[in-house]
Amino acid sequence: MSDFFKLDRNIQLRILMMFITVAIGSSVGPNMTIYYVEYMGALVTGFLLVSVQVAGFIAGLYGGHLSDSWGRKRVMLTGIALMVVGYVVAAAMNSPYYVNPYVTFIGFLLASVGLSFASPAEEAMMIDVSTVQNRKFIYAMIYWVINLSIMIGASLGGWFFKTARFELLIGTALGALISLLIVLFWITETLPVERRQKQGRSVWAVIKNYRIVLLDRRYVKFMVAGIGIAVIFSSPDYYLAAHLAQSFHTTSMFGVQIFGQRMLSVITITNTLMIVLLMGFMTKLFARWSDLKSSLVGTAIQGIGFAITFLLTDFWPLLVLAIILTIGEMIVTPASQSLRAEMMNQEKIGVYSGFSSAIRPIGFILSSGIVSASVLIGNVGAALLLLLVTLTSMLFTGLAVQMLREKRTR
Template sequence: MQEFMQLNRNLKLRTLTVFLAALLNSSIFPNMTIYYSHYFGRFITGILLMLISGVSFVAGMYGGHLADVYGRKPIMLTGGLLLTTGYVIAAAANNPLLVSPQITFFAFLIASVGGSLADPAEQAMMIDASTAANRKFVYALIYWIINISVMLGAALGGWFFRDYLLELLLALIAVSLFNLAIVRFGMSETMTEATQTSSSVWGALKSYLNVLADRRYMLFIIGSVLLAIVTRQPDYYLAVHLGADFHTTTLFGITIYGQRMLSIVTLVNTVMIVTMMSLFTRLTDKWSLVKANAVGAVLFAVGFAFSFVTSTLWPLIAAAVILTLGEMISVPANQTLRADMMNPAKIGAYSGLMSVVSPIAAIFAGLLVSASSIFGNYGMAVLMLIFGGLSILATTKAARMRANW
């Protein structure tokens, strides 16, 4: 608590806005795939989701540049306004008198653009407002808060999304307005002076070309992609493996089959993070960032590799424990290393470029599902170990290189 009270005011307020936004976002956004599939069918839903991802990716990249031109706070406010606008339109399109899935999609597209536009500015403000001494604590705290929010939000969505979508959307509007007020009246600008002269698309391209020339940061991004391929497996091959190979069993009178086993793995992961994150942050406080990142990545890779070669309840729970230990150790260290490698004059652009990690990792994770018919469970396990090892090599080398900006 003492360490939290010593944080910059912006960071304290950020913990509140993150909790509220993640709580309601996780109750609605994951369930929108079901919503779209119901009205549009699976094929069109896939296209719509790719469209949202593509547009959001571009918005995030441009938002990172704008955060370096105009500052963090104006872009956070602009993104927040777009978010609120999208939620208002979505609520209007899902009332007792009118249900329009087409308008709803357009509304959530606007909201996704707003969130993606603001995200690099939010990340940049966190870096600006933190110090080398407390940055690891800040990232661990935010990560812990997000996990609590997602756990509670998933429960809210499961109980209320189908029958009370309008009420959830109205709550989302209220939260987004509250967060906007916090940013507008509670937070201060953290960028000391503008470092870019143009907000044009060409200006953004030049800014990102400069970031791409930073060999150290690009090597770190490669390492981050490799590790992200491993960490995304619950949504990809692990789900396929459990669905096809898990030996159905009974626990406390409840039948556990593949899908339920995947939920148990997720539950173990979330509960451990919520209850033990602060403990592991303290236990690894004296570790170097490179060591924590490497140890966490090893546990991550070993945990997923083990989960691919077993198909019974308790070994899979053990695998979930191992990979969660890796997650708690590596995530704060990895995010702190990333922040330390950013050119202070271009933090927005650096944060924006980091947004490529998730979609690239998702593409490769999807390809691995197709390739799993060739590699099999043991081959996939070996690949997880290889990706984890290569990630450690890349991020460690990047951390030890001299900055060239």
């Protein structure tokens, strides 16, 4: 913990903000899929979720582009302000006196766009004030904080979203407001005026700025693999959430009724608790594995494991799978991040980081598409789709690493 207090204040504050943002997001995010399915059906829900991710993809690219000309703080303020407005709208539309799922969707769309818009600037700010020596510790701390906040947020969401939704949404709005105040009063700008790029704000200017990344065949291959990993990682928020809500066999454990929504929370809590307690041990255990081997094995465990959960409807088999899935995540995550850093053009890290921020929305679009497709293909078809994504991700990881090795030998 003493190392944490030695970090730049901006990094300390960003980690605090990340804890708040992830906690409020995980308390409502997975449950909103169930919410939309209940009010609008699986088919419409799939299209709505796709639209959210498309908007997030565009916002992430644009936010990354502007963070080099506006400065980090201005982009963060704009994005987080949108989050506040979005969560306030969502809360107002779910009061005890009035519920409107359609305007609720608009509110969450604004919040998602704001989060995506601010994320590249937050990442760039962290890089601005960190060093090669402490960056590994910072990423490890962020990963630990993310999982701790997910555990807390998922617990709150699973137990209170159905019975105290209005109060929970008010809490998310307050959390976003706290993050906005932190940026406004305590975060300092890390990109001096003299370092800011003179670039346009048009769509064409954004396209030209990212063209260099698209021409890097090795990095594009690795990003295709990253999209597959994002599809796998987002399964609990999308198809698994809908599957459990509709098909899980309600049971009782220690006098507590476990229905689909709460089973999703049990899976998430198991996952994050294992990571918080065992991540250090697992990192040491697989330290001798190459990044490629760890990435392939971890991706396979996660992809196959989630595909099987799409077919399960009972408590104990799902809990066992949750443990196995978490082992796969702890194997793949550090290896994948290490490979991504090595794949980047070290002279263009800012642009590459902005492009990387758009990978999650693309993966989420595909993951939400499984929700819509399941209307036609069912649980088995959804499981087979995820297996196809898993194989594709492993293939493109291998191709990218092969190109990286060829570069090393030149």
